[in-house]
Amino acid sequence: MEKLIFSISLLLLLLDGCYGGKVGVCYGRSADDLPTPAKVVQLIKQHNIKYVRIYDYNSQVLKAFANTTIELMIGVPNSDLKPFSQFQSNADTWLKNSVLPYYPTTKITYITVGAESTDDPHTNASSFVVPAMQNVLTALKKVGLSRRIKVSTTLSLGVLSRSFPPSAGAFNSSYAYFLRPMLEFLAENQSPFMVDLYPYYAYRDSPNNVSLDYVLFESSSEVIDPNTGLLYKNMFDAQVDALYYALTALNFRTIKIMVTETGWPTKGSPKEKGAASPDNAETYNSNIIRHTVTNQGTPSKPGEAMDVYIFSLFNENRKTGLDSERNWGLFYPDQTSVYQLDFTGKKGGFRSNSSGGNSRGRSESWCIASSKASEIELRGALDWACGPGNVDCTAIQPSQPCFQPDTLVSHASFVFNSYFQQNGGTDVACSFGGVGVKVNKDPSYDKCVYITAGGGNNTKATNASALNSSASTSHGNESLVWNLSLCLVILLSFSLQTTNSQAL
Secondary structure (H helix, E strand, O other): OOHHHHHHHHHOOOOHHOOOOOEEEEEOOOOOOOOOHHHHHHHHHHHHOOEEEEOOOOOOHHHHHOOOOOOEEEEHHHHHHHHHHHHHHHHHHHHHHHHHHHHOOOOOEEEEEEEHHHHHHOOOHHHHHHHHHHHHHHHHHHHHOOOOOOOOOOOOHHHEEEEEOOHHHHHHHHHHHHHHHHHHHHHOOOOEEEEEEHHHHHHEEEEEEOOHHHOOOOOOOOOOOOOOOOEEEEEHHHHHHHHHHHHHOOOOOOEEEEEEOOOOOOOOOHHHHHOOOHHHHHHHHHHHHHHHHHOOOOOOOOOOOOEEEEEEEEOOOOOOOOHHHHOOEOOOOOOOEEEOOOOOOOOOOOOOHHHHHOOOOOOOOOEEEEOOOOOHHHHHHHHHHOOOOOOHHHOOOOOOOOOOOOOOOHHHHHHHHHHHOOOOOOOOOOOEEEEEEEOOOOOOOEEOOOOOOOOHHHHHHHOOEEEEHHHHHHHHHHHHHHHHHHHHHHHHHHHHHHHOOOOO
16 A cells, blocks of 8 residues: 555656646736637637636636637636625526536636735725635535636735745735635645736836846846855746745645736836836747746746746726736737747747847857756756756767766756757756856867857767757657656556555
8 A cells, every 4th residue: 555655646746747837828808999709719729829817707708718629717806705705605606607508618727716815905805715715616516526627816926025035935924814724725625826926017116126137037147045045047936936935934835836927018107117118028928938838947946837827918908007007918909919929938949138139148158067066956957958848868878979978967068058059048048956057168079069059060060969950940849759758658657556556
């Protein structure tokens, strides 16, 4: 029995690495000039968007998503929280009349019960969230859907009283009445902690203290957490880790984080210091997508997959506040793109902000492994790069050009550089949890050629076993095959282990 339990635990751990982070889009409808839901679905399919969040349970929208493979996150608005929390029958009736008629032809996978309720103090909405979540879950259990449709709620970063340094992340004690029972609900039901993160606001509100490059994933410098020594190249990772540390401080170590909103506005008021622009929006959203689909994780959880939803599909002219509040859209009402965005994250590497004249990572530089890194750190980073990182590691295999010297530092250096060059040559692409180091001297030797972003040194590159630039287009498919093969091996091993355990 102990072997069986161990096998199951190992299976769950390994299978978690078989799936990459997912990128979705928020479909808000606080606007007067939007296309019909049917046309919106066609637009979403056209751009290969597979995950969508809506903020209610509008019947026309649910119908429009029927018979597609798009996974839908629907929402119970804050205005419904009180009746849902008071009587189980209200949740039962809602599920029966507003959800079940469209399921499973419409692929509903999440229900958010309330949105940023702690930011709505006048209605006391947060006090109704957990009872409402419990009643919605009970309604799902009655019809056998509690494992197919997960229940959670979305929060803002305002639930933290402290977010820097990340290791000191702590929840605001004034929300304790609400947070602890909510976290207990999430942990018990294996539901994600859903949060809306906006590094944009941190820069807008404090441009003298926060670097624009840092929030756009373009920083050439690092922010060091003095308690852990971890290095942060962007604010998004620092915010996510602050939440993980806050969860750990309350002994909730198994809850996963899902970012249900993040993005960048294309237009703002004069008070917003010019940060809101199409170019900055394209840079941020392109980089967050790439960061997500390549499973880069965060400094405290490197390589860990996390789902992220980009806000928002369209501009919403009925929203109040500064100009930026109405200008987060990826598409115009006529369904043309505000700027180009690859939702798969597979085309090219991290994007640099062209308007700022930023050419970091494009100069002649390479990435190698730090000689001060531990064997465990290097092995973990190397395994990640050769797996989820999509690097072709053929050249460091026996009899190949870069196998000798047969040392972990040498092999890791070659692989780190390949990942670095294939992902835009940016500082963040050479981080590897702090064990990667940028150098300006070409580390190539004999027939082992370290490629550059421009694909230089082509006279020797043919010996580097598919590491030249023409091979990079196949990495996505190779990685998919690699991951599927790994998962198949895991499943077969688990099946054999289970059979042997039962025989004993």
